[in-house]
Amino acid sequence: MIKKDQVAIVTGSSRGIGRAIALQLAREGYRVAVNYYSNKSAPEEAVEENRRQAEEVLREIENTGSIGIMIGADVSNSQSAAELVEKTVEEFGRVDVLVNNAGINKDQLMLRINDDDWDELINTNLSSAFYCSRAALRYMVRKRYGRIINISSVVGINGNVGQAHYAASKSGLLGLTFSIAREYGPRGITANVIAPGYIQSDMTKDFTPEQREKLLSAIALGRIGTPEDIAGAVAFLASPQASYITAQIIRVDGGLSSL
Numbered sequence: 001m002i003k004k005d006q007v008a009i010v011t012g013s014s015r016g017i018g019r020a021i022a023l024q025l026a027r028e029g030y031r032v033a034v035n036y037y038s039n040k041s042a043p044e045e046a047v048e049e050n051r052r053q054a055e056e057v058l059r060e061i062e063n064t065g066s067i068g069i070m071i072g073a074d075v076s077n078s079q080s081a082a083e084l085v086e087k088t089v090e091e092f093g094r095v096d097v098l099v100n101n102a103g104i105n106k107d108q109l110m111l112r113i114n115d116d117d118w119d120e121l122i123n124t125n126l127s128s129a130f131y132c133s134r135a136a137l138r139y140m141v142r143k144r145y146g147r148i149i150n151i152s153s154v155v156g157i158n159g160n161v162g163q164a165h166y167a168a169s170k171s172g173l174l175g176l177t178f179s180i181a182r183e184y185g186p187r188g189i190t191a192n193v194i195a196p197g198y199i200q201s202d203m204t205k206d207f208t209p210e211q212r213e214k215l216l217s218a219i220a221l222g223r224i225g226t227p228e229d230i231a232g233a234v235a236f237l238a239s240p241q242a243s244y245i246t247a248q249i250i251r252v253d254g255g256l257s258s259l
C-alpha cells in the first residue's frame with residue numbers, strides 16, 4: 001500500500017547498497033526510480049545484465065506494495081544524469097529524495113594511478129552527485145522540500161592506502177553536501193552524508209582472508225556491515241524524524257578505528 005506520495009531516486013540501484021536502499025525506501029512507501037548503469041559505448045551484454053537486475057529490484061519493490069520505475073543512465077555524464085531526473089519527474093511528477101549512491105573503486109597505489117583512472121573515479125563518484133543534485137534541486141526548490149543523501153565512505157574522511165582517487169572523490173562529496181545544505185537549507189532542503197565502513201557487496205567481495213581478518217579486528221562490532229545497515233540510515237535521513245539534521249556525516253561503520 002502506498003503510504004506516501006513522495007518520490008525517491010537512487011543512483012546505481014540495480015545491485016549492492018543501492019538496491020538495499022531502493023527496497024528500504026519502497027518499504028517506507030516511497031515511489032522509487034531505480035537507476036541502472038547504461039551507456040551507448042558500454043558492452044550491450046553488460047547493460048542487458050544491469051537491466052535484468054534492475055527489473056528484479058522493480059519486482060521486489062512491487063512486492064512491498066509500492067511502485068517503481070527503472071531508468072538506464074550513466075550518472076557520470078551530465079546529460080544522462082539530468083535525463084534520469086527528468087524521466088523520474090515525467091513519470092511521477094516530483095522528486096523528494098535523491099540518494100547519490102553510484103560509485104566505483106579501482107584500487108591502485110598513488111604512483112600507478114593514471115590520468116584516465118583519476119578522471120573516471122572523480123566523474124563517477126563525485127561529478128555524478130553534482131549533476132544529479134543540480135537537476136533535482138530545480139524541482140526541490142519549487143516545492144521547498146527535498147532530501148539529498150550522498151553515499152561517501154570512511155575513506156573520504158581518513159584517506160587510505162591504494163585509494164587516493166577514490167578517497168579524493170569521497171572527500172569531495174563532503175564539501176558538495178555541506179554547500180548544498182547551506183545554500184538550500186532556507187528552501188527546506190537538507191543534505192547529508194553517509195560514510196559507510198566496510199560493507200558486504202561486490203565492491204568488497206575480493207578481500208583476501210587476511211585482509212578480512214585484519215579488518216574485523218578493527219571493527220568494534222566485530223562484523224562487516226550489510227547493505228541493509230546503510231539503507232536503514234538512509235531511510236532515517238529521508239524521514240520526518242530527521243527534518244532538523246543537515247550538513248552532517250553519519251558514519252555507519254560498526255565503530256571502525258583507523259587501520
Ligand code: NAP
Pocket residue numbers: 011012013014015016017018035036037038050073074075076077101102103104124151152153154195196197198199200201202203204
Ligand atoms: P557495487 O556493488 O559495486 O554497486 C555500485 C553500483 O553503482 C552498481 O549498480 C553500478 O552499476 C553503479 N554504477 C557505477 N557507475 C555508475 C554510473 N556511471 N552510472 C550509474 N550507475 C553506476 O558497490 P556498493 O558496495 O553497493 O557501493 C555503493 C556505494 O557505496 C558506492 O558509492 C561506494 O563507493 C559506497 N561505499 C561502499 C562501501 C563498501 O564497503 N561496499 C564502503 C564505503 C562506501 P554496474 O552494475 O553497471 O557496475
